[in-house]
Amino acid sequence: MTRKLLTGNGAAAWGARLAVVDYIPAFPITPQTEIIENLENWIDNEQMPARMVTLESEHSMITAAGAAAATGVRVFSATSSQGLLYAMEMLYTVAGWRAPFVLVNVSRGLSAPITLEPDHNDIMAARDSGFLQIHCADCQEVLDSVLIAYRLGEDERVRLPVIVNLDGFYLSFTREPVEIPDPQAVAHFLPPYDPENIRFRASTPISQAVAVLGGTPYSYFRYESHLAAQKALEVYDEITAEFAEEFGRPREALESYRTEDAEYLFFQIGSFATKAREAVDRLRESGWAIGLLRPRLFRPLPEKHIRQALAGKKGVAVIDQNLAAGRGGVLYSELASVLFGHANMPGILTSFIGGLGGRDISTEEYFEMAMVTRQAVTDGEAPSPRLLYTETELREVQKLQAIANMERIELGAKP
Amino acid sequence: MYRIRFHGRGGQGMKTASRILGTAFFLEGLEVQDAPRYGAECRGAPIFAYVRASRSPINERGIIRCPDLVIIADDSLVTVPAAGVLAGVTDQTFMLVSTSEKAVTWSHRLNFAGSILTLPTPVEITDRMELRFVGATCAGAAARLCGIITSATLEQAVREELTGLPSSVIERNLEKALEGYTLMAEHEGCIKEKAMLSAEQYEVPEWINLPFEKASISAPVIHSSLTSELMPTGLWRTMRPVIDREHCKKCWWICSTSCPDGAIDIDADNNPQIDYEHCKGCLTCVTVCPSHAIQAIPEHKNPTSEETGS
Numbered sequence: 001m002t003r004k005l006l007t008g009n010g011a012a013a014w015g016a017r018l019a020v021v022d023y024i025p026a027f028p029i030t031p032q033t034e035i036i037e038n039l040e041n042w043i044d045n046e047q048m049p050a051r052m053v054t055l056e057s058e059h060s061m062i063t064a065a066g067a068a069a070a071t072g073v074r075v076f077s078a079t080s081s082q083g084l085l086y087a088m089e090m091l092y093t094v095a096g097w098r099a100p101f102v103l104v105n106v107s108r109g110l111s112a113p114i115t116l117e118p119d120h121n122d123i124m125a126a127r128d129s130g131f132l133q134i135h136c137a138d139c140q141e142v143l144d145s146v147l148i149a150y151r152l153g154e155d156e157r158v159r160l161p162v163i164v165n166l167d168g169f170y171l172s173f174t175r176e177p178v179e180i181p182d183p184q185a186v187a188h189f190l191p192p193y194d195p196e197n198i199r200f201r202a203s204t205p206i207s208q209a210v211a212v213l214g215g216t217p218y219s220y221f222r223y224e225s226h227l228a229a230q231k232a233l234e235v236y237d238e239i240t241a242e243f244a245e246e247f248g249r250p251r252e253a254l255e256s257y258r259t260e261d262a263e264y265l266f267f268q269i270g271s272f273a274t275k276a277r278e279a280v281d282r283l284r285e286s287g288w289a290i291g292l293l294r295p296r297l298f299r300p301l302p303e304k305h306i307r308q309a310l311a312g313k314k315g316v317a318v319i320d321q322n323l324a325a326g327r328g329g330v331l332y333s334e335l336a337s338v339l340f341g342h343a344n345m346p347g348i349l350t351s352f353i354g355g356l357g358g359r360d361i362s363t364e365e366y367f368e369m370a371m372v373t374r375q376a377v378t379d380g381e382a383p384s385p386r387l388l389y390t391e392t393e394l395r396e397v398q399k400l401q402a403i404a405n406m407e408r409i410e411l412g413a414k415p
Numbered sequence: 416m417y418r419i420r421f422h423g424r425g426g427q428g429m430k431t432a433s434r435i436l437g438t439a440f441f442l443e444g445l446e447v448q449d450a451p452r453y454g455a456e457c458r459g460a461p462i463f464a465y466v467r468a469s470r471s472p473i474n475e476r477g478i479i480r481c482p483d484l485v486i487i488a489d490d491s492l493v494t495v496p497a498a499g500v501l502a503g504v505t506d507q508t509f510m511l512v513s514t515s516e517k518a519v520t521w522s523h524r525l526n527f528a529g530s531i532l533t534l535p536t537p538v539e540i541t542d543r544m545e546l547r548f549v550g551a552t553c554a555g556a557a558a559r560l561c562g563i564i565t566s567a568t569l570e571q572a573v574r575e576e577l578t579g580l581p582s583s584v585i586e587r588n589l590e591k592a593l594e595g596y597t598l599m600a601e602h603e604g605c606i607k608e609k610a611m612l613s614a615e616q617y618e619v620p621e622w623i624n625l626p627f628e629k630a631s632i633s634a635p636v637i638h639s640s641l642t643s644e645l646m647p648t649g650l651w652r653t654m655r656p657v658i659d660r661e662h663c664k665k666c667w668w669i670c671s672t673s674c675p676d677g678a679i680d681i682d683a684d685n686n687p688q689i690d691y692e693h694c695k696g697c698l699t700c701v702t703v704c705p706s707h708a709i710q711a712i713p714e715h716k717n718p719t720s721e722e723t724g725s
Binding site for chain 2: 005007112113116169170173174175176177271272274275277278279281282283285286288360362363364365367368386387388389390391392394401403404406407
């Protein structure tokens with residue numbers, strides 16, 4: 001085992017290397033490209049016995065990944081943002097093939113306007129695709145999650161592709177100390193892939209994409225995928241118990257940070273949740289009974305774990321780094337549906353939208369979100385969802401608008 | 416926790432500087448987080464990088480908003496708003512500026528009550544290739560200011576971060592890093608570990624409700640020609656092309672059509688005129704001019720309007 005400074009991208013690449021993947025279809029996109037660069041460097045230097053092929057698009061890349069997975073080899077790929085969306089048709093398709101592989105997504109906000117910086121709208125767009133989703137909070141977790149993802153997807157009770165998600169910039173380009181486990185220890189936890197009956201060969205053609213009409217077989221196949229995704233929850237719990245035994249790091253489906261005696265909780269996914277942890281520590285120093293709940297596993301969502309952790313709590317501040325236009329935060333809706341109709345659940349959920357397109361969330365804002373939530377509990381009524389956006393930011397935008405307005409005047413339009 | 420931010424221009428090694436410092440902290444047994452923040456990803460454009468180091472695991476994340484130490488590798492960035500050099504600076508902040516001017520001059524100019532330290536640079540730069548080593552100097556200086564990094568550790572960090580480069584480049588960087596380290600001897604340890612923010616008393620964020628505006632205002636539409644005019648990209652320039660009117664043959668279309676930014680205009684007498692508000696200093700015009708009538712001079716020499724012919 002070595003402990004060294006690695007970026008989130010470096011950690012993802014190490015995960016693929018330690019998993020001894022056979023095949024890597026690739027296509028570059030910021031902020032993911034460094035993953036592929038690391039892997040191709042190792043392959044060139046014969047440090048990794050894999051085959052890499054660069055495809056002409058992410059759509060082809062995911063097709064190639066699914067097709068290769070259908071031959072029974074271990075497949076890794078990575079993308080981000082627009083790339084994930086370009087591949088969207090094939091995400092749903094290859095998930096239906098029930099041939100597992102691991103895809104790393106480095107979260108980045110979606111166009112338009114275009115940005116390089118992160119939020120979760122890209123990964124939320126893949127929410128219902130049939131891929132399982134693991135969300136990482138730090139660089140160590142990225143490496144660990146890639147290994148866990150292979151065990152999970154390849155389990156005979158699951159057999160679904162898995163996305164490991166990490167935030168662009170905040171993890172992808174940020175170095176942190178990461179323990180790189182010994183290959184022998186990894187081989188013990190993640191033995192070579194046994195693909196069972198997944199073994200497509202050109203000499204014995206099979207069809208992965210049968211046409212089914214009338215809805216009866218269709219419903220069966222789709223719902224079986226859903227049941228497998230739900231089954232993945234107990235499989236995940238088993239696997240992470242083994243992982244903790246092997247490597248000493250618990251990677252539970254739901255991170256519960258200082259929650260036992262908490263009255264209030266932050267609820268958030270991804271790397272910004274470490275900021276919430278920081279705020280919890282500081283608020284606790286000032287006497288608050290507050291904690292953090294962070295689903296690592298987002299698909300399947302660990303519903304029972306969440307209800308258990310929230311039993312008897314007063315209020316939850318839900319922080320969404322995504323925006324479902326015309327609706328609000330996705331996590332907020334998901335959490336509300338998990339709690340509704342169950343006894344002893346918190347009466348107040350407050351909804352905050354923040355961190356869009358890389359917009360930071362300050363510790364002071366976490367303090368204030370806690371205050372708003374406590375006030376809502378006192379009032380017995382949750383306020384309207386709040387975009388984390390300050391007067392200074394609006395002034396900055398108004399400055400840009402002033403330039404735009406000058407343009408309009410110069411172009412002869414009415415101001 | 417130590418919180419340090421490096422500011423420079425693309426090509427000055429700010430990412431490398433942050434990694435050298437990060438690795439040095441790590442080798443001294445601290446938990447570390449280091450990251451560059453890419454913007455225009457262009458040589459000469461502002462870039463910054465930051466380092467957090469702590470004895471306990473780091474939960475803070477993202478850009479350092481309130482740094483204990485700000486390092487400015489290129490003093491011309493201070494006036495570039497997009498560079499954000501002064502963001503979050505208080506009278507508790509130390510600023511280390513690579514500059515040919517005195518610290519007191521910068522204190523006056525910026526009306527800055529915190530401490531300013533300087534890494535002296537010559538007024539006249541004789542070898543511009545030397546500029547790329549400024550990152551190493553800054554990393555070495557920062558290591559000394561934090562007081563817990565030995566010169567042996569600094570050396571190991573430089574070697575680790577530059578692995579794979581030619582040994583002459585590594586040695587030169589090492590020399591510069593140790594030079595920075597030595598220069599800061601009398602200020603050793605002036606950067607202290609700072610406490611975490613308290614939830615007892617904090618600045619309440621001035622959240623507002625974003626007002627509804629019609630799409631005619633709120634759609635992300637810009638008119639490229641006019642926006643380009645209003646954005647002073649000339650601030651990215653480190654070298655300035657200057658037309659020597661005596662030797663200019665007024666062949667006009669070569670320099671003006673070669674300019675990738677369309678920043679060379681032709682006046683009524685066929686004289687090319689460089690728009691310094693938008694010239695990014697790529698020096699393509701210098702390369703293509705058939706009569707060798709365009710010279711490149713360092714930006715800080717700030718030539719008179721007569722010299723630039725405008």
